[in-house]
Amino acid sequence: MGIIVSSAIESKIAGVIVVPLKQIEDERGAVLHMLRSDSPNFSKFGEIYFSVVNPGTIKAWKRHRAMAQHFAVPLGRIRLAFFDDRADSPSKGQIEEVILGRPDRYYLICIPPMIWYGFKGISEMPALLANCSDMPHDPTESEQLAVSNDYISYDWGEDD
Numbered sequence: 001m002g003i004i005v006s007s008a009i010e011s012k013i014a015g016v017i018v019v020p021l022k023q024i025e026d027e028r029g030a031v032l033h034m035l036r037s038d039s040p041n042f043s044k045f046g047e048i049y050f051s052v053v054n055p056g057t058i059k060a061w062k063r064h065r066a067m068a069q070h071f072a073v074p075l076g077r078i079r080l081a082f083f084d085d086r087a088d089s090p091s092k093g094q095i096e097e098v099i100l101g102r103p104d105r106y107y108l109i110c111i112p113p114m115i116w117y118g119f120k121g122i123s124e125m126p127a128l129l130a131n132c133s134d135m136p137h138d139p140t141e142s143e144q145l146a147v148s149n150d151y152i153s154y155d156w157g158e159d160d
Helices: none
Strands: 002-006 015-018 022-024 028-031 045-053 060-063 069-075 077-084 093-099 107-111 115-121 127-133 142-143
Touching: 045 115, 069 077, 077 127, 093 107, 107 127
Parallel strands: none
Antiparallel strands: 002 022, 015 107, 022 028, 045 127, 060 115, 060 142, 069 107, 069 127, 077 093, 077 115
């Protein structure tokens, strides 16, 4: 039996937390940790949902005014991009991207409210993104922008 923990990475976006997650693997498969109620990154439970991201597909841009989100990608790979336009943030104007997926990029990404984000499927197979949010989905508290827009200058590029 092997325990794998991804190496930590630092986020340049204030309030975004990137935590390596434990994977316990053996010949039968794997147990993939994501979020526990005793974790310092857990505030409260709202809902858990999964998003399937097809290869080369982009789902962007979105932000929540009140909801904090906790993402992990147990299957496939995505490129997750963030944009910080919060007026009082030390990282205002910053864009960051993180590659997520097993085995070497299995992270919990904690996204606070008011951060724009989007993601692109970059594996040959569909990717599965798990989200444990701190409140149930409420479409009136979120905002969206088109993938290509005049506000966020980000190039999703070719399929990785």
